[in-house]
Amino acid sequence: MRSVENILKSDVGYKSNPDLAKVIAVVSGKGGVGKSTITANLSLALAMSGQKVAVIDTDIGLRNLDILFGYSDKIYNNIIDVIEGTCTLNDALIQDKDFSNLVFLPASQIHDKSSLKSKGFTRIIDALKPEYNYIFLDVPAGIGQGLKNIIPVTESAIVVVTPDKASVLGADRITGILETNNIVVSDMIVNKFNIDLLNKGGCLSINEINEILGLNLLGIIPDDLSVLEAMNSGIPLVKKKNCPAGQAFVNISKRFLGKNAPILYLFRENILGRILGKLGF
Amino acid sequence: MYEDMAISLQKIRSGLYIILDDKIPFYNLKKEFFKKIKNMDSFIYHTNAVLNFGKREMRDADLKEFTEMIIENFKLNIIKIITKSPELKEIAKKRGFKSEDFLEKSETEFGDNIINEDTLWIRKAVRSGQLIEYRGNIVILSDVNVGARIIAGGNVLIMGTLRGDVWAGKDQGENSVVIASFFEPSQLRIFDTFLLKSDNIQKENDNIPRLAYLKNNAVFVTEYKEWSLRGK
Numbered sequence: 420m421r422s423v424e425n426i427l428k429s430d431v432g433y434k435s436n437p438d439l440a441k442v443i444a445v446v447s448g449k450g451g452v453g454k455s456t457i458t459a460n461l462s463l464a465l466a467m468s469g470q471k472v473a474v475i476d477t478d479i480g481l482r483n484l485d486i487l488f489g490y491s492d493k494i495y496n497n498i499i500d501v502i503e504g505t506c507t508l509n510d511a512l513i514q515d516k517d518f519s520n521l522v523f524l525p526a527s528q529i530h531d532k533s534s535l536k537s538k539g540f541t542r543i544i545d546a547l548k549p550e551y552n553y554i555f556l557d558v559p560a561g562i563g564q565g566l567k568n569i570i571p572v573t574e575s576a577i578v579v580v581t582p583d584k585a586s587v588l589g590a591d592r593i594t595g596i597l598e599t600n601n602i603v604v605s606d607m608i609v610n611k612f613n614i615d616l617l618n619k620g621g622c623l624s625i626n627e628i629n630e631i632l633g634l635n636l637l638g639i640i641p642d643d644l645s646v647l648e649a650m651n652s653g654i655p656l657v658k659k660k661n662c663p664a665g666q667a668f669v670n671i672s673k674r675f676l677g678k679n680a681p682i683l684y685l686f687r688e689n690i691l692g693r694i695l696g697k698l699g700f
Numbered sequence: 701m702y703e704d705m706a707i708s709l710q711k712i713r714s715g716l717y718i719i720l721d722d723k724i725p726f727y728n729l730k731k732e733f734f735k736k737i738k739n740m741d742s743f744i745y746h747t748n749a750v751l752n753f754g755k756r757e758m759r760d761a762d763l764k765e766f767t768e769m770i771i772e773n774f775k776l777n778i779i780k781i782i783t784k785s786p787e788l789k790e791i792a793k794k795r796g797f798k799s800e801d802f803l804e805k806s807e808t809e810f811g812d813n814i815i816n817e818d819t820l821w822i823r824k825a826v827r828s829g830q831l832i833e834y835r836g837n838i839v840i841l842s843d844v845n846v847g848a849r850i851i852a853g854g855n856v857l858i859m860g861t862l863r864g865d866v867w868a869g870k871d872q873g874e875n876s877v878v879i880a881s882f883f884e885p886s887q888l889r890i891f892d893t894f895l896l897k898s899d900n901i902q903k904e905n906d907n908i909p910r911l912a913y914l915k916n917n918a919v920f921v922t923e924y925k926e927w928s929l930r931g932k
Contacts, residue, residue: 588828588845588846588847591827591828591845591846591847592827592828592829592847594827595826595827595828595829595830595848596829598824598827599830630861631845631846631863633825633842633843
């Protein structure tokens with residue numbers, strides 16, 4: 420277990436070579452824990468603070484990161500097209516309409532995981548590295564071909580867990596695989612954390628998760644209905660105001676860059692909202 | 701030269717085991733004992749001690765003098781006297797000491813098996829799905845998580861939490877042991893025998909290190925108090 424001082428700071432965002440981008444994979448053992456949500460919002464929060472960020476969806480055949488960003492109708496070329504040479508890398512990159520320092524490389528829906536040839540993929544990463552500060556990879560769940568694709572290009576990884584045993588043990592498995600392949604797995608993000616459920620004893624506490632995984636806690640994202648809403652509307656959480664989950668991502672991005680920020684941002688409604696809520700409005 | 705080796709000290713389960721040579725004269729024995737123990741006086745204060753006199757014949761007054769000297773000077777707590785002489789046994793009984801012919805086997809059997817050589821050291825946590833197999837002993841300075849598997853030809857020592865599967869003494873290590881700071885294995889096997897776990901027994905979260913050993917075709921778990929850095 421790490422001391423409190425270490426918890427406040429993170430070294431996952433630290434770059435040994437400032438000229439080249441750091442490649443960070445967002446992984447989890449179990450599916451549905453929120454890898455894509457975290458990739459989208461963390462990269463946007465970093466872009467908001469001025470970092471140049473590239474995001475690559477490596478979930479070939481089952482893409483969904485474009486939905487979270489709201490780019491679904493902008494995809495004309497994708498990563499497989501780039502690898503197969505039918506278009507250039509710049510043709511496939513999608514620039515965010517609010518933050519020009521964020522680009523997104525979508526996945527193909529009609530291919531499968533084995534189409535992501537490691538030679539071509541490495542070439543794409545190498546081309547992006549000098550131009551950006553961070554490259555985020557949205558990795559498919561599980562330990563199959565999808566994980567094997569990203570191992571040669573990744574430097575470090577962020578593990579996403581939800582406070583349930585299946586997800587924590589899955590994260591432990593995937594951490595072991597990445598560590599054997601010399602990928603630094605130092606940080607985890609706890610998603611869908613519900614403090615009411617914890618008080619009832621319905622989910623694992625942060626301490627229990629930390630005891631099993633032994634990773635640095637990068638942040639906690641509260642269980643918030645607006646996450647689902649943001650996904651369906653295509654407007655990422657960090658672009659919204661007064662949203663607790665969105666604020667949690669802004670804090671995570673600060674801690675990612677080595678600044679101090681509180682781990683859990685608990686949103687308190689104002690008095691009027693609480694009274695109206697009690698009256699049933 | 702010979703008299704230097706007249707007294708030998710060993711660490712056993714219940715405390716300190718003091719073997720006193722039965723061939724040198726009693727006066728020299730006292731002198732040697734003083735010389736040997738004086739260097740470590742406060743370290744051994746209030747330690748339980750077992751004295752082994754071997755075949756030495758002693759008078760009542762000699763025994764009284766010797767034990768009083770030990771208790772007064774070094775504050776040792778004499779719990780047992782080992783002697784082969786029936787007369788000394790009688791005298792010890794009169795003085796209120798327990799006496800026996802041999803040291804019980806259970807006193808030494810754990811310490812003796814842990815051989816220093818041929819050991820694999822692992823510094824990182826062993827995570828789910830990872831297998832570590834080695835013909836000798838395995839020492840893990842971190843945790844063994846659920847779903848991880850450790851297979852050792854000898855003993856296994858885990859400084860962190862043991863939650864995974866462990867198999868110690870794979871080939872012929874009937875005497876192998878498994879020690880862990882936090883002992884919660886999902887599966888534990890020594891040589892050819894599994895640790896049987898009952899569903900009814902409550903989980904013990906007292907944070908005492910535990911030791912598993914094989915005896916009479918069954919695996920037993922005891923508190924490993926020798927390693928009492930955490931204390932109770």
